[in-house]
Amino acid sequence: MLLELVVSTAPCGILGTTLLENVMTSTRIAFLDVDGTILDHGKAVAPSTVAAIRDARAAGHLVYLCTGRAAGAIPPQVEAIGFDGAITNGGAYATSGAETVVAAPMPPDAVQRLIAYFQDREILFFLQTNDAVHASPQVQKKLDVMLHRWQSAHGEPDEPQTAPQGVPGTRDLADVDLDRVAKAVFLGDAVDTVTRAQDELGDRFHVVPGSMPLPAGSNGEIGMRGTTKGSAIESVLDHLGVERSVAIGIGDSWNDVEMFDVCGVGIAMGNAAPELKELADETTTSVREDGVWNAFVRHGLVAG
Known part of the structure; x- marks a missing residue:
């Protein structure tokens, strides 16, 4: 389960105490991050990554997910690893053990502004609540085909090809509750769609390039200004009474920049863009070359 604690056999009534004791003994x-850090091209998790996370937690360290995904769209193979908590939706939500630390959906008028912005410019988009991704049938089909093409292009030569399976946790856009939207993602046909959105929406929103591969055009993610992975990490650390200096953040995307800034050590994956690597404190190997394991070994979370 996603929020499984290290001592998973403890009675429910003392889960909070178990986590607190774990914090006190953790170094x-x-x-x-999930995509490109834990998860390779949307489908595979390296055995070394699973071992790194489980061994680190068994040794008394804490490991949290820190993703732009909705909590309801985290793949089962990632959830099954077991974590001490999760930051989701790019920082709009955060949990620690069984406790909710951050719950900051967008104001409805902000969501309406984004919808109008996308519709006026004929930009495809979807909205995330903490539970699910909400997309129109047109966008669902585009995402399905795009992700299947991407996964096929990055698969091993002898890996069997499978039919598109859809984006996990996707629901119809018409059913979204505007009071619960945490984040928006857009798929633009023009290469400058992200930079234009930053110029036109930057007064109220945090706009960053996304990690979805588009053969032409650009993909971006939008949250409220001040709502980032970094802001959520600060809330979690304050909640636990843990100093920034003992935190490490590992990622490969532009929504990881604030995570790098907040953590004592920011680590870029080897598969990250060169420009992003320059913003991190150091670089580990790629997601396919045991990047998480090697970073954990280097910083003493697991034995090499």
Whole structure:
């Protein structure tokens, strides 16, 4: 389960105490991005990554997910690893053990502004609540085909090809509750869609390039200004009474920049863009070359 604690056999009534004791004895706390860090091209998790996370937690360290995904869209193979908590939706939500630390959906008028912005410019988009991704049938089909093409292009030569399976946790856009939207993601046909959105929406929103591969055009993510992975990490650390200096953050995308800034050590994956690597304190190997494991070894969370 996603929020499984290290001592998973403890009675429910003392889960909070178990986590607190774990914090007191832990020497490090790690925040891990999902796509491109834990998960390779949307489908595979390296055995070394699973071992790194489980061994680190067994040794008394804490490991949190830190993702732009909705909590309801985290793949089962990632959830099954077991974590001490999760930051989701790019920082709009955060949990620690069984406790909710951050719950900051967008104001409805902000969501309406984004919808109008996308519709006026004929930009495809979807909205995330903490539970699910909400997309129109047109966008669902585009995402399905795009992700299947991307996964096929990055698969191993002898890996069997499978039919598109859809984006996990996707629901119809018409059913979204505007009071619960945490984040928006857009798919633009023009290469400058992200930079234009930053110029036109930057007064109220935090706009960053996304990680979805588009053969032409650009993809971006939008949250409220001040709502980032970094802001959520600060809330979690304050909640636990843990200093920034013992935190490490590992990621490969532009929504990880604030995570790098907040954590004592910011680590870029080897598969990250060169420009992003320059903003991190150091670089580990790629997601396919045991990047998480090697970073954990280097910083003493697991034995090499």
